[in-house]
Amino acid sequence: MSANILDGNKIAKDIRNEVSAKVTTITNSQHKTPGLAVVLIGENPASLSYVKGKERDCEIVGIKTRTFKMKETTSQDEIINLIKHLNVDTNFHGILTQLPFPDHIDERIIINTIDPIKDVDGIGINSAGLLSIDKPIFVPATPLGIQQMLIRSGIETAGKHIVICGRSNLVGRPLSILLSQKCVGGNATVTLCHTGSSNLKKYTLEADILIAAIGQPNAITYDMVKPHSTIIDVGINRIKDSSKKTGYRLIGDVDFENIKNLVDNITPVPGGVGPMTRAMLLENTLKAYDLQTSRD
16 A cells, blocks of 8 residues: 655645735735735744745745845844834735744744734734634644645544644644634544653554654654554654755655555655645735735
């Protein structure tokens, strides 16, 4: 048996096409363009790469984007002042802060400075609170992307046991709330595992859908997986590979090669969850535009 490979690139392309059509309609009928501001601190190579990808996606769908690059030594007050300015700038409907920040910056203070109606990353305290009571404005892009991947791939979640490995505020925790909500792509029984969980294998073997967001290469092995289950791999880990021009290759948290013939569905790394995350950022930016223009 060979698993169905869940192609995040293809699904994300479909979503980009949908967003692009909506943006074209807005531009033609309202003579306005949805806008996204990206705040980037320092020269972290991974962050620079991620931001370039987001800029490229915005260009493809017609969303106006501008990256505000600030030096590594920029003070916290300077960043706060920039975000306060962007909060009232009607050219930008979404504000995204590219993580991680330098050590001297309190990321929680910065994120919570963003106007909740422009928090397209969905990670501010207001967004998190509304998600927890089933009334979200914006859902974080990775959890939303995973849910959309399951829905668009025809994978049922209602009544299923979903095990999530990892409790971060960006992925695991909001995803556990999202998949347990009474909605399409929800209604699951969710178990959230973490570093304090004893006997992780016991839980993973019970999972109809197993989601790995651990940050450790090949942490989920063949003997930890239930046959005919669905595996969603959120991990992006760089390992040395002299055969690559970059000197490294990307692998996930799941031992893909050894598990792919055991399960029904599995995401690759790269090309699985990553493209979905960026596609959902576009969706959230479009939603932010709709919310702000409807109240004008």
